Amino acid sequence: MLLRRMAAAVISAVAFAGVLVAGSAPASAAPRVLYYDASQAQEFVAVVNQGAQIWNSRATNVRLEPVTAGRTPNIRVYADNGWPRAQTTSLGNGRVWMGRQAVNQGYHPPRIAAHELGHILGLPDRRTGLCADLMSGSSAPISCANSYPNSRELAQVEANFRSSAVARVTPQTYVWQPALAGAAG
Numbered sequence: 300m301l302l303r304r305m306a307a308a309v310i311s312a313v314a315f316a317g318v319l320v321a322g323s324a325p326a327s328a329a330p331r332v333l334y335y336d337a338s339q340a341q342e343f344v345a346v347v348n349q350g351a352q353i354w355n356s357r358a359t360n361v362r363l364e365p366v367t368a369g370r371t372p373n374i375r376v377y378a379d380n381g382w383p384r385a386q387t388t389s390l391g392n393g394r395v396w397m398g399r400q401a402v403n404q405g406y407h408p409p410r411i412a413a414h415e416l417g418h419i420l421g422l423p424d425r426r427t428g429l430c431a432d433l434m435s436g437s438s439a440p441i442s443c444a445n446s447y448p449n450s451r452e453l454a455q456v457e458a459n460f461r462s463s464a465v466a467r468v469t470p471q472t473y474v475w476q477p478a479l480a481g482a483a484g
């Protein structure tokens with residue numbers, strides 16, 4: 300009887316300890332930090348920083364930080380006269396072009412920046428035409444000024460960068476090009 304009581308006490312102590320251990324663990328692991336180099340983004344440096352801050356204000360599993368001296372960036376950002384686009388090499392790594400063709404048509408530059416960074420974070424294009432969707436890209440009206448991911452888009456990025464996640468990203472180039480122009484991206 301005594302043994303049985305001791306065994307029960309040990310079991311409950313172990314269970315309690317288990318609860319304590321679980322309870323004292325941090326709410327979430329440290330975010331994965333991705334460094335971006337916007338030094339070649341010309342007139343878009345500020346808007347690229349804004350796009351990064353948009354993601355940082357919502358995501359907890361990943362952070363986008365300006366690259367520091369001596370470090371190889373995960374993401375390089377350029378400016379040119381073509382369509383904005385993102386070339387992913389693996390999750391969190393790739394290149395972004397802030398193409399002036401869309402900016403000159405009137406598309407909202409912070410939305411372009413956050414959208415292209417969204418590709419680097421593992422989101423594909425979803426041409427829903429809805430302004431509430433960040434990844435609808437150029438399929439939303441030109442007047443669309445929403446630069447923030449919706450809850451589904453954010454949840455996907457959070458899942459991609461969970462510490463236990465094994466997200467696979469096929470290297471791909473996504474192009475911000477209106478459907479009228481006959482593009483798939």
Ligand SMILES: [Zn+2]
Nearest residue numbers: 424436473474
């Ligand atoms: Zn896109």
